[in-house]
Amino acid sequence: MTTLRSSEWYGGDDRNAYLHRAWMRRGVPSSAFEGRPQIAIANTASDLTPCNAHLDEVAQSVKNGVYEAGGIPLDLPVMSLGETLVRPTAMLWRNLAAMSMEEMFRANPVDGLVLLGGCDKTIPALLMAAASVDLPAVVVPGGPMLNGTFRGSPLGCGTGVWKLSEEVRAGRLDQATFLRSESSMIRSRGHCNTMGTASTMAVMAEALGTTIPGLAGTPAADSRLLEAAHASGRLAVEQVAAGRTISQVVTRGSFTNAIVALAAVGGSTNAVVHLLAIAGRLGIELTLEDFDRIGADVPLLVNLQPAGAHLMEDLFRAGGLLAVLDQVADLLDDDPITVTGRPLASYLGTNPVWDEDVIAPRSRPLAPDAGIAVLHGNLARDGAVIKPAAASPELLVHRGRAVVFDSVEDFAARIDDPDLDVDATSVLVLRGCGPKGYPGMPEVANLPLPPKILAQGVRDMVRICDGRMSGTAYGTVVLHVAPEAAAGGTLALVRDGDEILLDVPARRLKLLVPEDELSSRRVPAATADGFAAPDRGWEKLYVDHVQQANTGADLDFLVGSSGAEVARESH
The missing domain is CATH 3.50.30.80 (IlvD/EDD C-terminal domain-like)
Structure with a gap:
């Protein structure tokens, strides 16, 4: 049986072990500390990150799954970045969020991680942190909001703002009509329903193998998200037992698959800086040129805004990412595994497309060469x-x-x-x-x-x-x-x-x-x-150490994994 990392805190009869168990008891039975994997649920829920506000409910389903599988779930609120609110830009704090998460993952008695993210920077930061610590980890994306409509047409979150605001500036749409669209755009819980950065990074998480296959793009309001969250909690316990860390799942070939997926779905350019940063944390050589070399000839198959007409709920209905990957399976690397232990390729070949207006067949792509x-x-x-x-x-x-x-x-x-x-x-x-x-x-x-x-x-x-x-x-x-x-x-x-x-x-x-x-x-x-x-604080540290976009814009001293080991304490 795998020796649990948490036993370094809870095992034994010395004073330190006593302190750790005593402070964590609060109604918890002794069996909680006796060989049961401690699973941290890294939760980016926040009322100030509206796209992630529902993740507390998702976390409860994860907890149920962890308990069912014999683990101990531990809610771990982590730094959350709301793309639409924080000034001057959420990207200023992606590296800080990743650094703070990394330190909390390493410093606490946890054996595995479930990573709950949604809004743009939260999934990249969580994956960067998990990669640096290299514990078993599974991602649960919070999912897109339901489709919005305005004046009888689909209204894409974000994309609609850019289009309608330009019509106002051109004098072709009055301000009152523009403002009426505001409540139509955000129809439910969840992140942007276009193929924006949040949706793209959920797709990237699945293509990298870090989610249960088929999960990315499940709408936030769909009860199947909670079902998958429960299964992810169970899976986290199984990962710990198998000793399956993130570096075993995410390999060089995983990034090939992510780049192919990025092109096929018409994903956000922001994925480039995030994937480069995640690879850097794992010590995997990935370059800007790889995105062109691997993705240039990949056809665009997904007809979603902003590059197309539909929205994320439609992609899920039409078959989801697995149906897309079935169409380009010959371009994928067959070797990388997923968090389930099975290769991503083993999930392909049986995923029909239910709506060819949303997911075009390979023989009739929306564009023949769609990569960045x-x-x-x-x-x-x-x-x-x-x-x-x-x-x-x-x-x-x-x-x-x-x-x-x-x-x-x-x-x-x-x-x-x-x-x-x-x-x-x-x-x-x-x-x-x-x-x-x-x-x-x-x-x-x-x-x-x-x-x-x-x-x-x-x-x-x-x-x-x-x-x-x-x-x-x-x-x-x-x-x-x-x-x-x-x-x-x-x-x-x-x-x-x-x-x-x-x-x-x-x-x-x-x-x-x-x-x-x-x-x-x-x-x-x-x-x-x-x-x-800047002359002080995080901004000065950032400006002094941030790398350029072509290598992922991470901080130079954070590149490379440093593992899960932590210095012993002295009480």
Whole structure:
């Protein structure tokens, strides 16, 4: 029988063991400390993370499953990040959440983990932390909200905001009608119902093998989520008995499967920085180029907003992720196992598609090449990304003059100016929004278009930024430019009127300025003044140690697993 890690706290008759058992008793019988796996339920429920507010109910089902399997469930509230509320951006604290979770997992007498997440940064932070500690762990995604509708049409959470707000700015939708849509968008508990970052990371968790296969995308309001949570509690106990840690489940091949899944579902570009960070914690070599190499030729099969028409409830109804993976099984790595101990491949081959308008067959894909495209050139020496499935095809090869904004504040102050020197062929450039520059790499890359361009009926322009964009957003947006402007990137040297070439098929992003002229340019004072310069606290630690987007934007001293061992105490 596997020696339980928790026995280092509870086993024996010495004073320390006495203290640990005594403080944990409070009605708990002695048998709770006698060879029963202690399972921490890492719970990101919070009223200030509305997408995760229902996770206390999910946690109760997990507890029931743990008890049933002979384990002891322990609720462990962990740092929660609500994408829609925290300022300046939730990404600023992803690494802090992961670091704090890691330390709590390691410091406490737990043998296994059940990770409850939903909103964008919570599943990545939980997986980064679990990878660093390398305990047995299973993910239970909180699930998307039910479909919303407005004026008879599907209203996608997030995506609807971007579309409707642009119609208001274009003068084609009145403010009162726009505001009426507010209560229609959030119809139930759960995270965004588009293929935004939350839904994408649930899919990634399943493709990596860290959930019970078939779980990702189960709507938050569906009772089958609670059934799966119960089963996940049981599974956590079984994982401990088998000694099946996260590093045994998530291997190099698991990331191949995740990248294929990312392309097939038209997932969020945010998955790139999160998968790179998770791989870094496991010591697995994963590069930006792997996303292009593995995902470029994968067909887009899922017809979901923002790249398509439907919503997550429809994907679940149509067969879910397993039905999608059945269509691209030949592109997957057959070797990686899941948290059940069985290979992911063993769950494929028997998953029909129930609605081909939602999940297209391989023979009729929505797009033949849907993976994240990785761009290089003098404007992105270490790479930038674009999501072709969410872009306008006619803009994927484009040459235009730059209209430059030095900060989010600069953009907000000038974009609505009718005298702004911009036309539909211009390239909007926003800098100072990378990991160091903002700090935290906010979701601002999908810049609202100038009203005078919207009035012409134009709904997309090429936009370039060293920040991120919401997974619910769309458009011809080049983002994650590395190095960022604040880290010596060429983006800091772009001037109004400079010509920029975007050539997605050739994977090029080039500033058409002679190298000798570029070498003579200096970063403008207005640009440098916009870069973050914190002098204390987490922000200073973050800015001093955060890596660039092309390696996952983790902190340099957190890369690599350090295991579950903890120093012995002395009372």
